[in-house]
Amino acid sequence: MKIFIETYGCQMNVADSELVAAILEREKHRITNNISEADVIIFNTCSVREHAENRVLGRISNEMARKRHNPELKIGVIGCMAQRLGNSLFQMNKNIDFVVGVDQYKKLPEIISQAEKNNSRSNTDFNPNEIYSSIQSHHYGKFxxxxxxxxxxxxxxxxxxxxxxxxxxxxxxxxxxxxxxxxxxxxxxxxxxxxxxxxxxxxxxxxxxxxxxxxxxxxxxxxxxxxxxxxxxxxxxxxxxxxxxxxxxxxxxxxxxxxxxxxxxxxxxxxxxxxxxxxxxxxxxxxxxxxxxxxxxxxxxxxxxxxxxxxxxxxxxxxxxxxxxxxxxxxxxxxxxxxxxxxxxxxxxxxxxxxxxxxxxxxxxxxxxQQIGKTKEIYVEKISKKSKLEVSGKSRDFKITVFPGSKNLIEKFVNVKITSATGWTLRGERFD
Ligand code: SF4
The missing domain is CATH 3.80.30.20 (tm_1862 like domain)
Structure with a gap:
């Protein structure tokens, strides 16, 4: 199955989506970045604000058209909202096929296969011992x-x-x-x-x-x-x-x-x-x-x-x-x-x-x-969005820093002398 995961909320949810991806890949599912080719869409949700929950419900409703076009498509809700609302999500939107809480991600492969047989499933039991130890998450980033x-x-x-x-x-x-x-x-x-x-x-x-x-x-x-x-x-x-x-x-x-x-x-x-x-x-x-x-x-x-x-x-x-x-x-x-x-x-x-x-x-x-004049070690991540002749990365104190350079600097640690600053970004020159 090709599975698309859409993540809402904090960094913990982003990390959980990487964990869920690893759990599903162990069972030979494939994670896709292309929602149009997905057999399963999973919404990893946030409950911190009511607005965040309403947004997800709106997004699920938007997928109704896709489901009408492809009746085999399955839609699942996981994360904090799944944990909070449990089975009532099925009443809130009839397009939802499964609901899985934060301590039950290991059961996802089995729940998805039940959903394939048109058995709507939910499992939002708390498990105070679940820490997902020894599962190596699927990390999507690069740096x-x-x-x-x-x-x-x-x-x-x-x-x-x-x-x-x-x-x-x-x-x-x-x-x-x-x-x-x-x-x-x-x-x-x-x-x-x-x-x-x-x-x-x-x-x-x-x-x-x-x-x-x-x-x-x-x-x-x-x-x-x-x-x-x-x-x-x-x-x-x-x-x-x-x-x-x-x-x-x-x-x-x-x-x-x-x-x-x-x-x-x-x-x-x-x-x-x-x-x-x-x-x-x-x-x-x-x-x-x-x-x-x-x-x-x-x-x-x-x-x-x-x-x-x-x-x-x-x-x-x-x-x-x-x-x-x-x-x-x-x-x-x-x-x-x-x-x-x-x-x-x-x-x-x-x-x-x-x-x-x-x-x-x-x-x-x-x-x-106040950073102007200081030399900082920058971990270069990418070509700058504004100019192909510049690269951008982060300092140890987590400040985005842009300076002249080419793509061969990406993934390298480079010393940069800061020459100017806005409220969000430092600019500088290489200083080796
Ligand atoms: S209750 Fe909420 S805000 Fe307070 S420490 Fe826990 S997660 Fe953070």
Whole structure:
């Protein structure tokens, strides 16, 4: 069977699609990039926002015409939305042939073969032990690969649906992770990102995340190591030391702040105060002066007053992140925050979001301009979109950098002296 997988949502879902591809290929199915030739279309879905779910339902309806033309075509829904809605998806759209939750991907080949016999099937059982250990994912990229080190989340931030759709935290065996990294390095992936909902709480048979970083750092088939997502409350001094002492761990960290006000952080159930977060940043910068730090911030969380919002603004000014992903709060049915009585009107949430964006744009531009004159190691990925005479790649601190060069530089690590900067891109010249 030729199988087309369409992925929505976060990096975890992208990694899961690569896992699902590997599971299906083991059973001699073929993954296709061409939806028109597919015998099976799988939607790997996201539940983080209602909008994301509606989009998928809309996409499935769009495929009705294809199914009318080819009645043998099967359509499946997997991922967080499958986990959350289960069998009710069959009622929501009669084109759906199978529904499979996040812990049941190994059953997909069997479920697809049942669907071929026109038996609609679903399996969304949680399996708290499922970690898909020893399955080598089908990595599609060329330079960067994500290696899942854990699944699930125990944190229950009050705005987040993930713990309800992905179950409790569990860590993948150390040796499986190291084998996969080594294998990927041999295949040419030199920039590896360790992936989990909260990698800092990784723990497998007494190996914690700091120890895993030290072990991964010894693998000589790769050049760079990164990780997402880090929860501030679990970012220990030991992990910061491991970052600073491991030459392959890049000088970049994404650390979600969400709010700069203690009462709001408490309502979010984040487990740290604004001051504690600031101290972590100070510690990171003391150990790694060149580290780039990016973050997530939510504007207009239920009950957020103007004064509380200004605490966030002030903290952003004090910390000066390299970049911030900013969101206006949107309620998610099934989460605790959705039940809070004091939701903020849409126009105020939007207005606060605009203020966050404007502030951060200026900071980001200044931070990028501070790079001028520095020499950075760039992992060259492609010919620049804007000019065939230029190439583009990423620095260790995750900044896109463009400089004059030809395709023979692709896959190489090149030193580049930065000569100019916009808010998103650095430009420079080779400096060998
Ligand atoms: S740490 Fe919080 S925001 Fe992240 S997945 Fe878990 S509950 Fe959601």
């Amino acid at each position: 960067n690969a994500f290696v899942t080190i854990m699944r699930g989340c125990n944190n229950f931030c009050s705005y987040c649906i993930v713990p309800y759709t992905r179950g409790r935290e569990r860590s993948r065996p150390v040796q499986d992770i190291l084998n996969e990294i080594e294998f990927l390095g041999k295949k040419g992936f030199k920039d590896i990102t360790l992936l989990g909902q909260n990698v800092n709480s990784y723990n497998f048979q007494k190996t914690n995340f700091a120890e895993l970083l030290y072990l991964a750092n010894k693998i000589d088939t790769i050049k760079r190591l990164r990780f997402v997502t880090s929860h501030p409350k679990d970012l220990s001094d030991e992990v910061i030391d491991a970052m600073a002492n491991s030459s392959k761990v890049c000088e970049h960290l994404h650390l979600a702040l969400q709010s700069g006000n203690d009462e709001i952080l408490k309502k979010m159930n984040r487990g740290y105060s604004a001051e504690q977060f600031f101290q972590i940043i100070e510690h990171l910068r003391a150990k790694m002066p060149e580290i780039a730090i990016t973050t997530d911030v939510i504007a207009g969380f239920p009950g957020e007053t103007e004064r509380q919002f200004e605490d966030t603004i002030e903290l952003l000014k004090k910390i000066r992140f390299d970049y911030a992903f900013t969101f206006k709060y949107s309620p998610r049915a099934g989460t605790k925050a959705a039940e809070f009585p004091d939701h903020i009107p849409e126009n105020i949430r939007l207005e606060r979001l605009q203020r966050l964006i404007k502030l951060q744009e200026n900071i980001t531009l200044e931070k990028y301009q």
